[in-house]
Amino acid sequence: MRMPWRDRHGRLLPIKAVVLALAFVPGLVNAFWWWAGDLGGRPLTEMIHATGLWSVRFMLISLAITPFARMFDWSRLLLVRRMVGLTAMAYAILHLALYIADQKFKLLFVASEIVLRFYLTIGFAALLGLLALGVTSTDSAVRRLGRRWKQLHRLAYPIAVLGILHYFIQTKANVSEPVFVAGLYVWLMLWRPLPEAWKRPIATYAALSIVTGLATVGLEFAWYGIATSIDPWRVLLANQSIDFGLRPAHWAFVVAAAVAMLVPLRRLTIRRRSASGGATPGIPLRR
Numbered sequence: 603m604r605m606p607w608r609d610r611h612g613r614l615l616p617i618k619a620v621v622l623a624l625a626f627v628p629g630l631v632n633a634f635w636w637w638a639g640d641l642g643g644r645p646l647t648e649m650i651h652a653t654g655l656w657s658v659r660f661m662l663i664s665l666a667i668t669p670f671a672r673m674f675d676w677s678r679l680l681l682v683r684r685m686v687g688l689t690a691m692a693y694a695i696l697h698l699a700l701y702i703a704d705q706k707f708k709l710l711f712v713a714s715e716i717v718l719r720f721y722l723t724i725g726f727a728a729l730l731g732l733l734a735l736g737v738t739s740t741d742s743a744v745r746r747l748g749r750r751w752k753q754l755h756r757l758a759y760p761i762a763v764l765g766i767l768h769y770f771i772q773t774k775a776n777v778s779e780p781v782f783v784a785g786l787y788v789w790l791m792l793w794r795p796l797p798e799a800w801k802r803p804i805a806t807y808a809a810l811s812i813v814t815g816l817a818t819v820g821l822e823f824a825w826y827g828i829a830t831s832i833d834p835w836r837v838l839l840a841n842q843s844i845d846f847g848l849r850p851a852h853w854a855f856v857v858a859a860a861v862a863m864l865v866p867l868r869r870l871t872i873r874r875r876s877a878s879g880g881a882t883p884g885i886p887l888r889r
């Protein structure tokens with residue numbers, strides 16, 4: 603069996619070793635806080651939240667890998683896409699296991715809750731999706747499924763929607779965090795269908811950050827309007843000011859704008875490196 607930090611020739615791949623180590627960090631840190639008694643009166647509930655949150659985060663990171671590899675001409679990132687996706691799946695499995703433990707291992711009760719509570723049904727569907735992607739991510743499954751593999755793995759996009767929706771519904775009042783996550787998801791999804799010729803100009807990235815910010819405002823407005831009794835117009839107008847800190851749409855804009863600024867910097871570095879004769883390691887990317 604090949605170790606995850608080695609390539610098929612047995613060579614050590616530092617990027618894989620680093621990402622594998624990082625994947626354990628949130629779990630270990632939270633386990634340490636639990637052991638140290640820092641998770642308050644309901645540590646199991648805190649652990650359920652932390653594992654759910656990290657599952658969504660890793661899911662989003664896995665969706666960002668292809669766009670980032672292209673935006674930053676950094677093809678080695680693609681080497682860790684599978685590992686990051688599997689990490690999202692592992693945290694989701696742990697999340698369910700902790701929920702079962704919290705329910706004192708009453709499996710029939712857990713099953714009925716999943717059937718009866720809409721947000722749990724959605725979470726379960728997302729978990730099944732992640733499992734389907736996980737078991738078909740081996741080299742042999744990729745070979746066996748051929749072209750169908752790519753089609754199957756496009757399910758990652760609706761699975762992420764389910765995960766984020768589950769996050770929204772379980773967050774009772776202030777949905778700022780899920781709104782921010784949804785904004786980042788929209789940003790990544792807006793980039794993907796762009797015509798190839800548009801994926802190079804920096805203006806595209808600047809425009810994308812503005813559209814992302816506006817789309818996040820729209821999402822937040824829609825959520826408060828549809829799912830809560832809070833006046834969505836008040837929430838919408840709150841985006842005009844940053845007196846009480848940045849709102850989720852501002853944050854989504856800031857992240858997208860930061861990337862828009864980093865893209866030309868990265869290109870400059872690559873150009874300088876190749877002018878001075880240095881090699882840019884990686885797999886050639888489509889332009």
Ligand code: HEM
Pocket residue numbers: 647650651652653654655656657658661694697698701716722725726727728729732765766768769772773
């Ligand atoms: C059978 C599957 C699942 C079950 C039973 C489940 C159950 C739960 C429960 C009980 C909570 C806490 C709700 C509360 O305290 O009121 C929660 C929160 C959460 N879950 Fe799940 N979940 C499942 C799948 C997933 C999956 C697949 C993801 C990610 C892709 C996910 C992400 C989250 C997130 C982000 C939170 C909120 C964390 C926070 O507020 O800090 N869950 N889930």
